[in-house]
Amino acid sequence: MELTWEIPLLIAAGFAAGFINTMAGGGSLITLSTLIFIGLPADIANGTNRIAIMFQTATAVGGFKSKGVTTFPYSIYFGITALVGAILGAQLATDIRGDLFDRILAIIMIMVVLIVVFKPKMATSEAIERLSGKHLAISIIVFFFIGIYGGFINVGIGFFMMLLLSRFNKLSLVKSNATKVTVAFIYTIAAVVVFALNDKIEYLIGIIMAVGNSLGAWFASRWSVKKGDGVIKVFLLIMVIAISIKLWFF
Template sequence: MTWTDGIILLGVGLFTGVINTLAGGGSLITLPLFIFMGLPSTEANASNRIGVFLSSLVAVGGFKSKGVSVFPFALYVSITALAGCVIGAYFAVDIRGELFNKILAVVMVIVMTLTVLKPYFMKKGMEEVFSPKRKALSIFLFFFVGLYGGFIQAGVGFLIIATLTSIHGLNMAKTNSIKSFVIVIYTLVALGIFWWEDQIRWDYGLTLAAGNSAGGWIASRWSVGKDDKWIRLILIITVFGMAVKLWFF
């Protein structure tokens, strides 16, 4: 890794740490960035998880310091997400690089399209609901969230936000606190799997993670009640450009 690569990773890590905490989708930038820097797709996917884990861990602490926490519900959905993650991570290790790039490009476009439409999916004025049936539905759905997160991670934040806000009517602060906790739990296991398979580039991953962690801490303490529309706009423009490059080049 060159000094230039390190500076770029720190800057992008700071920005995507904020994005991941506010809305999700930072990996839609960092994952292709690793690939563009020359890492094989599997190593890029594995190394990206270091920053995801550390920034989410810092974000959990930031939300807790502001008194935002939803327990034990966050633990319940984390358990099923963890089960799905194990399957997804092993699938990610075995996939061919060219196929992975194509899948990532398609996923990036789909997730960004859903991000544009996100305001239309959210239920306005819905009160918080934690009935047994809704809890059971979320616990079931988070298995598939973990399955996707273990495989590719990019955009999993949107899936979590859509699930929690539509089923339980949670505000964004509580939703993001649960999201950060769930990602910490299953990403730790995914990292263990990728480490066992010798797929992690620690120099790239830890450099990005330093920026991610700073961004996660800043955003977790600043984000309560803030509008993330400008960050989403920048994210959309950047991600569509990277998706085109991944598909055609």
């Protein structure tokens, strides 16, 4: 595929998605829509998007680490089980679901909005983190299923990880974000391999978009640590509402 005017569009869409994904989630709606807009079939767009996500999450991990934010080794535990799930999910991802899937996802997004609005008290840096015993075991199991969804399509998965980590494990939103991008990086590696083996990736397009994703992720990861939980919560709420409307009506 010969690229001209598509290059700045891919980088701009990647930057927006990288920023949004690192701050909250849902940025893949932008990149998938852009990839399909420039002419990629939906299944190829789904696979190609994983190249950008892999670079984006790797950069975000580095950004959080540069600010001293990490949840090692728990993020690795969660990432490994999510990786196993992602292999299964990616194998199922021969194409992207249609209108019914979009509406189901929209309902899930609305549920997240209701939780954020009516139970707004999130974990703070002073909260007692729950990363051992039954809480660790349950989270490891849940991340396996999160990995299945992440391998299949990945759209909006950041919301679910943030919700689990902040409300169940009682991590601050900043730590939840750092954990989220680490887990996503680990399972995306598996998804890329599966899509590559099935010839579902346009590598040049994916790498160009990855430039934008990486820049957006680096900026968002460092900026979110500086601004703290408050700005992440506002951004999370805005993006959930916007994506719900988009999925239901468009």
